[in-house]
Amino acid sequence: MAIKLSNQRYEEIKRIVVRMFVEYGVSCVPINGFEIAHKMGVKVVPYSAIAASKRWLLIKKSEDGFSLEKDYGQWYIYYNDEKDYGRVNHTMMHEIGHIVLDHSEDSELAEKEVGFFAKYALAPPVLIHKLKLDNPESIAQTFEISYEAACYAYSYYQKWLRFGGRDYTAYECQLLRLFDLAS
Known part of the structure; x- marks a missing residue:
């Protein structure tokens, strides 16, 4: 049986990602793993x-x-x-x-x-939404991720929209402010 994370753990990981972005001053796309590692x-x-x-x-x-x-x-x-x-x-x-x-x-x-x-x-869904990206190609190009990763990101974005994505969480609001997309 495949392991499934709880909704609580998914939310915790999202908050950890946003805290990491704040701590290391990540505030623009594409998001660069080399920069964060450095x-x-x-x-x-x-x-x-x-x-x-x-x-x-x-x-x-x-x-x-x-x-x-x-x-x-x-x-x-x-x-x-x-x-x-x-x-x-x-x-x-x-x-x-x-x-x-x-x-x-x-x-x-x-x-x-x-x-x-x-x-x-x-490729956080809230950034995909605010940047008005509506297909895997535009996600791949904007976030400089592989097409395969962009398909997963787009699928996750669609799920995010279906389950209340426009009702931003506190960490999503923080992410939007960090990327200067809060308005």
Whole structure:
């Protein structure tokens, strides 16, 4: 049986994303995972920086990327720089999610949480709404995410609209103010 997050946990993750944006001064689209990682003090390492003879070990661990903590609390994100920018940026946000949500081990639950974290952080529905984006193509272009990620974002945006999206929550209002879209 697949793990499902509770509505309460989804809401908590959304608030965590907005707090992260406030803390690190994220206030424009596209949302850049590299910029956030830098502001967090996370060391970012492309796979190509590792000797070719050892690179296969990275790819064996993950085709896209992974994070690990070493050196007494110093976080590192390793990412496959042969992937396109949209995929790499998603990987960055995914790994930032592991760090911010304080995941200490791999699990189906952790992956579910960071999958949602990355989706919400890269293209929040309230920003899609305020920017009047009405299809996956415009979402992909505006947020510089892959078309596949944009389809998921658009689907989530449609769900957000159906279930009261225009009644903004406190964190959505905060997000709109941060991005100077509150009016």
